[in-house]
Amino acid sequence: MAALTFTEEGIYCPAGDFHIDPWRPVERALITHGHADHARWGMGSYLSTNMAAPVIRHRLGDIALDTIAYGETRQIGGARVSFHPAGHVPGSAQIRVEVAGEIWVASGDYKVEDDGLSAPFEPIRCHHFITESTFGLPVFRWRPQSEVAAGINAWWKACAASGKTAFLGCYALGKAQRLLSLLDPNVGPILAHAAVENTNGVLRSQGIKLQDSLLANADLNPKDHPGAIVLAPPSALGSAWARKFGTQENAFASGWMQLRGIRRRRASDRGFVISDHADWRGLLDAIKATEAENIYVTHGYTDIFARYLNEQGWNAQVVPTEFGGEDAESEAA
Numbered sequence: 001m002a003a004l005t006f007t008e009e010g011i012y013c014p015a016g017d018f019h020i021d022p023w024r025p026v027e028r029a030l031i032t033h034g035h036a037d038h039a040r041w042g043m044g045s046y047l048s049t050n051m052a053a054p055v056i057r058h059r060l061g062d063i064a065l066d067t068i069a070y071g072e073t074r075q076i077g078g079a080r081v082s083f084h085p086a087g088h089v090p091g092s093a094q095i096r097v098e099v100a101g102e103i104w105v106a107s108g109d110y111k112v113e114d115d116g117l118s119a120p121f122e123p124i125r126c127h128h129f130i131t132e133s134t135f136g137l138p139v140f141r142w143r144p145q146s147e148v149a150a151g152i153n154a155w156w157k158a159c160a161a162s163g164k165t166a167f168l169g170c171y172a173l174g175k176a177q178r179l180l181s182l183l184d185p186n187v188g189p190i191l192a193h194a195a196v197e198n199t200n201g202v203l204r205s206q207g208i209k210l211q212d213s214l215l216a217n218a219d220l221n222p223k224d225h226p227g228a229i230v231l232a233p234p235s236a237l238g239s240a241w242a243r244k245f246g247t248q249e250n251a252f253a254s255g256w257m258q259l260r261g262i263r264r265r266r267a268s269d270r271g272f273v274i275s276d277h278a279d280w281r282g283l284l285d286a287i288k289a290t291e292a293e294n295i296y297v298t299h300g301y302t303d304i305f306a307r308y309l310n311e312q313g314w315n316a317q318v319v320p321t322e323f324g325g326e327d328a329e330s331e332a333a
Contacts, residue, residue, distance in 0.1 A: 002104075003098070003100075010029075015077055015100075016097070018076060022043065023037075023040060023322035024042075025044075026043055028045050028047075029043035030048075030081065031052065031056060032092060032093050032108025033048075033086070034056045034173055035109070039060065041060050041063070045064040046065040047065075047066045047067070047068060048067060048083075048093070049083050050068065051206065052093065054205065055173060055199065058198070068082075068083050070084060079098065079099050080099075082095075083096075085120060086111075086121060087119065088109040088110050088118065088276050088277070089118055089173055090117060090174070090203060092109065092110070092118060094107045096124050096126065102128075103126040104126060104127065105124045105126040105128070106130045107130055107286075109132050109134070111282060113142065115181075116181060117177055118174075118276075121286065123290060131287060131296070132277065132283075133283060133297050133299065134255070134275075134278075134301075135258075135278065135279050135301075136283055137280060137301050137304060140255060142255070142275060142282075145274070148273065152182060152272055155270055156184075165228055165245040166230070166248070167229075168251050168252075169233065169254075169268065170233070172199045174276045175254075175274070176199065176231050177203060177208075179253055179274075180231065181210065181211060190212070191220070191229065191231070192230070193216055193233060193241075194215060195236075196213075197213060200213060230242075230245065249270070251272060252270075253272045254272075255273060257271030295314050295317075297318050302319075
């Protein structure tokens with residue numbers, strides 16, 4: 001029997017009797033990171049990295065959660081398990097599972113670019129690699145982070161100069177903190193929606209250094225903060241809460257901004273292409289570095305990406321899952 005199998009509940013290890021990022025309640029869940037499509041409520045027990053645990057507790061409440069350090073090996077039944085950096089968001093991990101000499105790696109979500117905030121992606125040699133394909137099309141190729149930062153700060157500066165509040169839509173876990181690290185505080189005040197600022201607080205309490213930001217709640221008077229930028233979940237853009245800031249421009253920060261049609265549907269004034277998922281080249285480089293013979297493609301452009309991998313000589317197949325990729329992270333607190 002294979003070390004990992006794919007069931008209705010999620011990715012399952014028979015030898016260890018545990019699931020990885022299950023989407024239905026199970027007795028024992030190993031969690032790659034804290035986004036809502038990977039860390040769900042209702043499991044009997046949880047295991048995550050010590051860096052991911054505080055956000056998972058913040059989201060899921062009083063759960064039975066054990067922790068493990070990057071690189072630490074743990075024997076669970078007949079399986080040897082270890083967690084390794086995925087580079088996706090702070091605390092995110094790939095999970096290595098070894099049973100009788102057969103090695104599998106479940107990547108969860110990952111990116112290969114070092115964002116200066118998350119532990120950088122660590123390639124793990126294995127026989128079987130389970131990969132996402134959120135941006136598994138050749139059109140998705142990310143610009144250097146420094147170039148994106150320059151574009152965002154220039155837009156914010158122009159908004160401030162014209163008396164507008166800049167609203168930047170971003171996911172509350174990972175993307176918001178990454179953008180916070182790229183903003184130039186000399187332009188103006190940095191404000192954050194409660195969903196973002198609460199997550200900032202959890203990460204700061206772990207010793208993760210983030211720039212200062214102000215909670216943009218009902219007590220905050222926008223007139224006291226001219227020229228501000230506001231980091232907010234996508235659902236908050238254009239809301240009654242946002243309208244109290246007066247004249248404003250909206251932008252959205254996501255890998256999906258690479259596609260013009262999606263930029264139009266988002267109804268934002270600007271789109272900035274930045275993602276916490278690997279782009280086309282990053283996916284291929286990561287897969288190549290594993291030296292795996294068998295590739296299992298989960299969420300994203302699964303059929304197209306798997307077909308390309310097979311054409312290039314890998315043994316690839318699509319595995320249906322209930323992970324949602326970048327869209328599913330929009331409300332992750």
